[in-house]
Amino acid sequence: MLMEALEDLNLGDETIGVAPVGCSVFAYHYMDIDMQQAAHGRAPAVATGIKRVMPDKTVFTYQGDGDLAAIGTAETIHACNRGENITFIFINNGIYGMTGGQMAPTTLENMKSSTSPYGRDLKSMGHPLKMTELVANLNGVAYATRQAVHTPALVRKCKKAIVKAFKLQKENKGTTFVEIVTNCNSGWKMRPVQANEWLQKNMIPYYPLGDIKK
């Protein structure tokens, strides 16, 4: 879908993606464009550098929630605050998927993960972090939206949001931030269809979909 959006905008040859550590490293296998690896959580810093050296290129980061919301919180917030002309694609599935389903800052209340086997307790483990609302408050951010991809209609909407984000980047409006709420059925220990139902029932009420800043 991300690639479809780039193809629609005819940006395929001039786009550079930055994928840090996590399941996002598989992005290289799926996306036939220029990609750059970054250290865990540091994709916004690398993307900032790429964009400043080559301002005519389209630059995006493809990050998971353990990466963007936990390890790279500082980089994310400061890149957004500086209003760097990059696009964040933030894949939120509520856990650290690649390392074995550990709890991430975005894990929901009472949600079980391998490091919170009795469910997340808000008193001792804190509240789930709403990253998109957080960065929407920053002046450098031009567009912050939350989307999902578990139904065909939402897939279409999400593609529109990504196209809009890249267009704003081309117009040098500032940072664009697209959060995609998704599942991790192997980490959640569910079948794919069941995981999508769980996502609709539990994730969407806490992470409401739609544009938060436009």
Next chain:
Amino acid sequence: MAKVRGAVEIDIEKCKGCEICINVCPTKTLKMSEAVNSKGYSFAEMINDNCTGCTNCALVCPETIITVYRKKF
């Protein structure tokens, strides 16, 4: 009004059998196969020819291996 009939082509070697396409198909055209691919997954296949070419299956496929063709009559 011209009738539209669709046909679905699935790259079965890349299918991992997640069944999401079957769940979103409005005409129940797809079903899991009894055979398996070379990796041992059963894959989605067309069982009816009532496909309308709505592309729902192709949109939700996590592996993006579904191609939908449409033909007008």
